[in-house]
Amino acid sequence: MRSATPRPWKNTARPGALAAAAAALTVLAVSAAAVTHEDARQQPHAADRPVWTGAWGTAMQRPVEGSEDWGHNWSRQGFADESVRQVVRITTGGSSLRIRLSNSYGTTPLRITAATVGRSAGEARVWPGTARTLTFDGSQGTTIAPGRDIVSDVEALSTSPLEKLTVTLYFADRTGPATFHRFTTATSYRASGRHLADSGGEAFKETTDAWYFLSGVEVSGTAPPRGTVVAFGDSLIDGTGATSGADHRFTDKLAERLVAARRPLDVVNAGIAGNRILDDSPCYGDKATDRFRRDVLDRPGVRTVIIHLGGNDIGAPQMGDPCMDPAPQVTARQIIEAHKELIRAAHARGVKAIGATILPLKGALFPFYSERGERVRTAVNHWIRTSGAYDGVLDVDRALADPADPALPRPGYVFQDGLHPNEAGFHAIASAVDLDAL
Known part of the structure; x- marks a missing residue:
C-alpha cells in the first residue's frame, strides 16, 4: 500500500540532459554570432524586438x-x-x-x-x-x-x-x-x-x-520577459471530466497557481483526447511523436513541456473503438522508447521535459483496463520516476491514486466515467506541480 500522502513531484535533472540542452543553445549562439555587420545593421536590436509567448493554444x-x-x-x-x-x-x-x-x-x-x-x-x-x-x-x-x-x-x-x-x-x-x-x-x-x-x-x-x-493567441509587452509551459498529451491534459465553460482543466488550475504566485509563465494546452504516443487515429489526432514539433516546439517562448502519454496505447486493444484502429498490444519498452524520442527533441531545442506518470486505469467504467495493461503501465511509470531521463516528474498516478488500491483513482477525484479526473482531481494534479521546477 502506498502512503496516503505521497510526494507526487520529483526533480530528476541530470548533468547529461542539461549538457545536451546547453550544447543546443551553444549551437544557436554560434549561429547568431556569425551574422555579418551588414545583417546586424538591417535587423533591430534584440532589446527592441518583442518577446512573444503563447498565452493560449x-x-x-x-x-x-x-x-x-x-x-x-x-x-x-x-x-x-x-x-x-x-x-x-x-x-x-x-x-x-x-x-x-x-x-x-x-x-x-x-x-x-x-x-x-x-x-x-x-x-x-x-x-x-x-x-x-x-x-x-x-x-x-x-x-x-x-x-x-x-x-x-x-x-x-x-x-x-x-x-x-x-x-x-x-x-x-x-x-x-x-x-x-x-x-x-x-x-x-x-x-x-x-x-x-x-x-x-x-x-x-x-x-x-x-x-x-x-x-x-500570443502576447508580448510585459516585464520581466517570460516563457511558455506546454502541457502535451491525451484526454487528461485536454480536460475530459472538467465542467464545460468553468475553466477547470489541469492547465487552467496550473495557470491560476502561476498567476497567484506572480510567476512569469504562460500555459498552453496541447492535449488531444484519445491521443496515443505510438499510433495515429482519424478521430484522436496524429501520434504524439509526429505532432510534437508543431504543437510544442514551434510555439514561441517555450521553456518547458509536461508530457502525459501512453494510457490510450495501453487501453486501446480492449476498447473496440474503430477510431483506435489499429490497436495493437504494446509493450512498456515501445512506450518508453517513444518517450525518449520526445525528450531528445525537447532537449535539442533547449526545452526542459517533465514526465507525467500515467493515471490509474482500473476504475474505468468502459472496456479499458486489463491485467496485462496494468503491468505495462506500472513499468512505464517506474521508468518515468526513476530513470532520470526526464528533467523532472509530475506524479499524476500518485496524486490521483486510492491509497487502499493504487490501481484505482482516489474516491472523490474521479469523473463519472471512472477514469478521468473531476475538478478535485485536476486540482490535485495542478497542486502537485513544483512551480520552481518550471
Missing part, C-alpha cells in the same frame, strides 16, 4: 464527424458566408497580441475574409468598443495554403491575466472541411453572414464545443 486535428459521446461539430462541412466566434481564456496579459491560424489538414487554400479580436462579455457577447480588426501583412484578409499556419499582425490590445477574449472569423467563401480541435470545455458560436464587430450575441444562434482554425 490548442492542438489541431483532422476534420471528423460528431458523435453522441463527443457532440456535434462543423468540421466536415466547414463554413461559407458565415462568422465563427470563439472564446478563449488567456494565461497572462500583455500590451500587444496576435493570433495563430492553422490550415494543417486542409486540402485547398483557406480564405479568411476578415477577423476581429475583443474582450468577452460572456457567451457570444463582446464588450462594446473593444473589438479590433486584425490584419495579415497589412490586409484584412488572408489565404492560408494547405498544411500551413499563419500569424496575424500585431494588435495593440492590452490584456490582463486570465481574462477571456473572443476571436471572430468571417468566411465569405466556402472553406471546405475545417482543421479544428474536437473536444473543448468551451463553447464556440456561428452566425450566418458577416458579424465581426457585433457586440451582442443575437446573430450567433448555433453552438458547438470545438475550436476551428484557431490554434494560438
Whole structure:
C-alpha cells in the first residue's frame, strides 16, 4: 500500500540532459554570432524586438464527424458566408497580441475574409468598443495554403491575466472541411453572414464545443520577459471530466497557481483526447511523436513541456473503438522508447521535459483496463520516476491514486466515467506541480 500522502513531484535533472540542452543553445549562439555587420545593421536590436509567448493554444486535428459521446461539430462541412466566434481564456496579459491560424489538414487554400479580436462579455457577447480588426501583412484578409499556419499582425490590445477574449472569423467563401480541435470545455458560436464587430450575441444562434482554425493567441509587452509551459498529451491534459465553460482543466488550475504566485509563465494546452504516443487515429489526432514539433516546439517562448502519454496505447486493444484502429498490444519498452524520442527533441531545442506518470486505469467504467495493461503501465511509470531521463516528474498516478488500491483513482477525484479526473482531481494534479521546477 502506498502512503496516503505521497510526494507526487520529483526533480530528476541530470548533468547529461542539461549538457545536451546547453550544447543546443551553444549551437544557436554560434549561429547568431556569425551574422555579418551588414545583417546586424538591417535587423533591430534584440532589446527592441518583442518577446512573444503563447498565452493560449490548442492542438489541431483532422476534420471528423460528431458523435453522441463527443457532440456535434462543423468540421466536415466547414463554413461559407458565415462568422465563427470563439472564446478563449488567456494565461497572462500583455500590451500587444496576435493570433495563430492553422490550415494543417486542409486540402485547398483557406480564405479568411476578415477577423476581429475583443474582450468577452460572456457567451457570444463582446464588450462594446473593444473589438479590433486584425490584419495579415497589412490586409484584412488572408489565404492560408494547405498544411500551413499563419500569424496575424500585431494588435495593440492590452490584456490582463486570465481574462477571456473572443476571436471572430468571417468566411465569405466556402472553406471546405475545417482543421479544428474536437473536444473543448468551451463553447464556440456561428452566425450566418458577416458579424465581426457585433457586440451582442443575437446573430450567433448555433453552438458547438470545438475550436476551428484557431490554434494560438500570443502576447508580448510585459516585464520581466517570460516563457511558455506546454502541457502535451491525451484526454487528461485536454480536460475530459472538467465542467464545460468553468475553466477547470489541469492547465487552467496550473495557470491560476502561476498567476497567484506572480510567476512569469504562460500555459498552453496541447492535449488531444484519445491521443496515443505510438499510433495515429482519424478521430484522436496524429501520434504524439509526429505532432510534437508543431504543437510544442514551434510555439514561441517555450521553456518547458509536461508530457502525459501512453494510457490510450495501453487501453486501446480492449476498447473496440474503430477510431483506435489499429490497436495493437504494446509493450512498456515501445512506450518508453517513444518517450525518449520526445525528450531528445525537447532537449535539442533547449526545452526542459517533465514526465507525467500515467493515471490509474482500473476504475474505468468502459472496456479499458486489463491485467496485462496494468503491468505495462506500472513499468512505464517506474521508468518515468526513476530513470532520470526526464528533467523532472509530475506524479499524476500518485496524486490521483486510492491509497487502499493504487490501481484505482482516489474516491472523490474521479469523473463519472471512472477514469478521468473531476475538478478535485485536476486540482490535485495542478497542486502537485513544483512551480520552481518550471
